[in-house]
Amino acid sequence: MTKQQAQTVLDKIIGQIFGYKNGLSLEQFMQKYCFDIRLPNQVNDSTTGKETWAQSSNPTKFITVENAWAREDWSMMPRRDIKTVEDILVAWEEVNYTATERYLDSANVAESDNIYESENVYRSQDIHTSKNILFSDGVWDSEFLVATQRSNSSAFCGRLEDSTECSNSFEVSWSKKITNSFFIHDSADLIECMFCSHITSKQYCIANMQFKEDEYMKLKDEVVRWILTN
Numbered sequence: 001m002t003k004q005q006a007q008t009v010l011d012k013i014i015g016q017i018f019g020y021k022n023g024l025s026l027e028q029f030m031q032k033y034c035f036d037i038r039l040p041n042q043v044n045d046s047t048t049g050k051e052t053w054a055q056s057s058n059p060t061k062f063i064t065v066e067n068a069w070a071r072e073d074w075s076m077m078p079r080r081d082i083k084t085v086e087d088i089l090v091a092w093e094e095v096n097y098t099a100t101e102r103y104l105d106s107a108n109v110a111e112s113d114n115i116y117e118s119e120n121v122y123r124s125q126d127i128h129t130s131k132n133i134l135f136s137d138g139v140w141d142s143e144f145l146v147a148t149q150r151s152n153s154s155a156f157c158g159r160l161e162d163s164t165e166c167s168n169s170f171e172v173s174w175s176k177k178i179t180n181s182f183f184i185h186d187s188a189d190l191i192e193c194m195f196c197s198h199i200t201s202k203q204y205c206i207a208n209m210q211f212k213e214d215e216y217m218k219l220k221d222e223v224v225r226w227i228l229t230n
Contacts, residue, residue, distance in 0.1 A: 001110040006122035009132045013144050016156040017168050018224045030123075030135055033147045033159055038137045040113045040125050043100065047071075052100040055113040055125045059098035068099055170227065182223060192216060194223055 007026055014022035024032070041057040044050065045064055052064050063071075077095065082088055103115045111123045118127045124136040131143040139145055140152035148160040157166050161173040169181045176188045184190060185197040193205040194216075204216040211219070 001108045001120055001122045003122075005108070005120070006110075006134055009120065009122070009144065010134055010146060012132075013134075013146050013156055013158060014228070016144070017158060017170055018228060020224060020228060023228065026122075026134075029146070034135045037135060037147055037149055038125070039123055039135060040111060042111075045100070046097060053111045053113055053123075054098065054100040056098075061097045062100050063097040064101050065099045065103070066101070068097065182220075182227070192220075194220065 003026060010026060010029060011022040014020070014024070040053040040055055042051055043054050043057055043062045045052045045067060046061040047063050047067055052062060054062055077091070080091065082091065100113055102113055103109050105117045106115045106121065107119045109115050109118070109121045112121050112125060112127070114126045115121050115124070116128045118130045118133065120132045121127050122134045124133050124139070126138045127133050127136065128140045130139050130141060130145070133139055133142070134146040136145055136148040138150040139148055142152060142154045144156045145151070145154060145160060146158045148157065149162070151160045151163045151166070153164050154160055154166040156168050157170065157172065159171045160166055160169070163172050163175045163178065165176055166172055166178040169178045169184065171183045172178050172181065174186045175184050178184050178187065179191045181190050181193045183195045184193060187196055187199050189201045190196065190199070190205070191203045193202055195207045196202070196205050197208065199205065199208055204211050204213055206216065206219060
């Protein structure tokens with residue numbers, strides 16, 4: 001996935017959630033809204049020196065899955081005389097590379113690791129059966145998500161965390177069935193709500209207070225402009 005393709009996905013997500021044209025670049029969005037999300041780290045393939053992307057940078061030697069599979073000589077090593085633990089560790093050092101950019105049955109993936117049966121994924125990790133995912137860690141059965149963590153069965157959301165069945169929403173955590181809402185925590189079955197916590201089955205609420213539709217929509221427009229200000 002190219003940066004331009006990723007930018008197109010980001011523009012579509014922002015437009016769908018907020019109803020405004022996105023004015024943030026990928027880098028600007030990542031700096032502003034992805035500060036607390038675990039993302040793949042840039043490391044170097046120890047066999048080629050080229051950059052690659054790994055879920056963890058703790059190991060000291062890396063190799064892309066593609067390069068590892070191409071090294072047929074690594075399948076088995078010639079037997080040598082092993083007498084001590086030190087001998088084992090020396091031998092292990094020759095083959096102990098951590099695989100990076102692990103994509104299984106996936107397409108159009110870039111700068112990512114641990115991607116399974118997914119498509120159009122950029123700078124993300126631990127993504128399963130999903131499409132059009134940017135800057136995320138732990139996503140299942142979803143599409144058009146950005147800056148998301150440990151969430152599933154959702155679409156067109158940004159900064160979704162530990163949530164499910166959400167759509168067209170931004171900054172939602174530990175919640176279910178949230179639609180067209182912003183800044184929601186520990187809630188369920190909300191439509192057009194903002195800055196609410198611990199409530200269920202409500203509409204047009206702000207900070208757990210009930211508003212009329214026209215009052216709510218006027219304030220929502222101000223909130224949207226505030227969110228999108230670079």
